Amino acid sequence: MEGSSREPAGPDWWRSAVIYQVYPRSFADGNGDGTGDLAGVRAKLPYLAELGVDAIWFTPWYLSPLADGGYDVADYRTIDPAFGTLAEAEKLIDEARALGIRTIVDIVPNHVSDQHAWFRAALKAGPGSPERERFHFRAGRGEHGELPPNDWPSQFSGDTWTRVEDGEWYLHLFTPQQPDLNWDHPDVRKEHEDVLRFWFERGVAGVRIDSAALVAKDPALPDYVEGVDPNPYIDRDELHDIYRSWRRVADEYGGVFVGEVWMPDAERFARYLRPDELHTAFNFNFMSCPWDRDQLREAIDSTLAEHAPVGAPATWVLCNHDVTRTVTRYGRADDTGFAFERKRFGVPSDLALGTRRARAAALLSLALPGSVYVYQGEELGLPEADIPLDRVEDPMYFRSEGVDPGRDGCRVPLPWTADAPYSGFGSTTEPWLPQPEGWSAYAADAQAADPGSMLSLYRAAIRVRAVEAGFGDGPIEWLPETPGVLAFARPGGLLCLVNLGAAPVALPAHENVLLASGPLDEGGLLPTDTAVWLRR
Structure with missing residues (x-):
């Protein structure tokens, strides 16, 4: 079909892939019970193919009491009945592959459910x-x-x-319902390697590793004063032996890993990406940046520098199921960027401003070297939602005694059909989290018919990225500095400019405009908070 996903050539597909994150409870409800499920995802696979993504990363779909959104796993070999069955998961993996879309599952090695x-x-x-x-x-x-x-x-x-x-x-480093595992125990090592094989044998292409740097603990479990004592449970050297063992399993099947690794030390971060360990790791520096030219340039440079010594590709992500949505974040006057401690109630946001910036950020991230992750609803320009306090489910809210609003605001069920009950998420059953008033204005069907919508922009950008060999993994060359402007070249004569300054700027000499996040002004200048792809 026109605009359908490409199948990146060879075993290195992951180096340039566009990967779409699905939070199953909130993606699409196939059986009408108010909870998203695998039937809903299977029905929307043509939508994901039209979007052009190369892979889907599923947050945990396993049997779980859902004390922490599925990250409290009771059984890795069973699909939670709220989502479907193992047979359905196998069908989904096969159906997605037939459309050129690979599947990535989530593994949570630090802990299990207290119901395990x-x-x-x-x-x-x-x-x-x-x-x-x-x-x-x-x-x-x-x-x-x-x-x-x-x-x-x-x-x-x-x-x-x-x-x-x-x-x-x-x-339990997380909730009491998530007891930490002892990774010095051989049963723990063997079980996780068996789980990896279980899913690779069912056709998954990769595994995302949750809290990848927390797994190993100092066996003495000593007291710890931050900034004074060595951390006894983050980034311990024993981790690398674990991930080398995992890598041997992945290599048997041609599978890939992406680690959730939070690491301020660039040298220690790179250790996780050595050729016999993880393939990629999430890039939180870029996601945490406010809308500031110099800080974004520094985040991009530092990310590429971290990855260069081990030859690993960078990953770029604007949002996920844990952070305030991009449109809302970029529309805040204080421009806090992302930080858990900065999530709070009552922070105003200019959604029109945030949307312009989010559109520009989409073109920026998709033009950078490496792979890109798109969280469900980002392609629709969804804002963070305010959840009525009597409907909040996230344990972050309760464990902070109501100080932290939690993460439910970025997990609201997607709007699919503008004129359907609950914006077409399911049937007439109210979704598990309430959709805000006016949510249908973001519906995918309306955006698909609007060439100026966020969805149309994402579809066009991913389509261009797929056919232009210069995008994806490879070199980048910064252009001479213009105040307030990020400007770089990619191979094949491709240019990306993002204007974060206060005034419109002239475009460099070019042959044609491939795509812009918003219209150029009457004089052909690039307006503020706008990005453009050029061919020179």
Whole structure:
């Protein structure tokens, strides 16, 4: 079909891929129960093919009590009944592949659900049992063991230790429903390698690794003062042996990894991307930048410099299921960029301004060297939604005692059909999260018919990117500096300019305009908050 996804040639497809992130609960509801599911995704595969993406990354679709949006996995070999069945997942993988779209699944190695068979067995077996050795159970401190075993801070708000009925405590860097695994235990290593094989054998092309730098812990579980002591649970050297072992499994199947690695030290970050470890890692520097020319230039340069020593391609992403949506973020007067601690209630946003910037940022990210991730709804220009407090589900809100609004605002079910109930997300059943008033204005069917819509821009940009060999992985050359303007060349005479300044700027000499995020002004100048692709 016109505009359908290309199949990137050879085993290195991932170096230049456009990858679409699906949050299954909120993508499309195929059975009308108010929750997104695999049937809904299968029905929308033609939409994703028309968008032109090379792969779909699914956040966890496994059996889960959903204490943390599916990142509390109870069984990696079972699809949660809310989403469908394993047979449906296998069909989806095959149907997507027939359209040239690969599938990437999410693995969460740091922890499992407290409903996982291993943890239930550990609770039943009691202190000192082999079953408890798969986790981090410890006696408490204090006269009667009433104090937690150490003082580690949580990745969410709240405590990192929970006491069970027999008096022992177990470690959870996230919620109490997500007990941390002990990666010094051979059962843990073997189980995860078996899970990787399970999904590779079902045709998945890759695996995204959640919280990839948190997995290994100092076995002594010592107290820790940030900035004073070496961190006992982030970026430990033992991790690299784990990921080398995983890489051997992936290589058996031609699979690829993308790691969620938060690492301020460039040299240590690059270690995860050595040729025998992970293929790629998420780039948070770029996503965390405010709309500022110098800061974006620095983020791009530092990202490319981090990846160069190991020959790994960069990844570019503007938003995901954890952060404030791009349109809202770029429309804020304080322009905070992304940071969990800056998520708060009542921050005003100029959505018209944010949309112009988000359109320009889309062309910027798609023109940079490497692969690009698009979070569902970004191609529709969805803003962050305000969730009524009685409908909030995210544990971040509850564990912060209502200070942090949580992440539900970027997880609202997608609008598909403007004139259908609940914007065509499912049937007449209200979705699991409420859609804001006016959500239908962003509906995909209306945007598909509008050549000036965000959806049309994304479709056009991905289509151009697919046919222009100079885009994707490869070299980049910065053009002479113009105040407020990011300007660079890609191979084949391709140019990208983004005007982040206060005034329109002249375009360099060029043969033709391939695509612009907004109209040029009457004099052919590039307006502020606008990007353009040129051929010179």
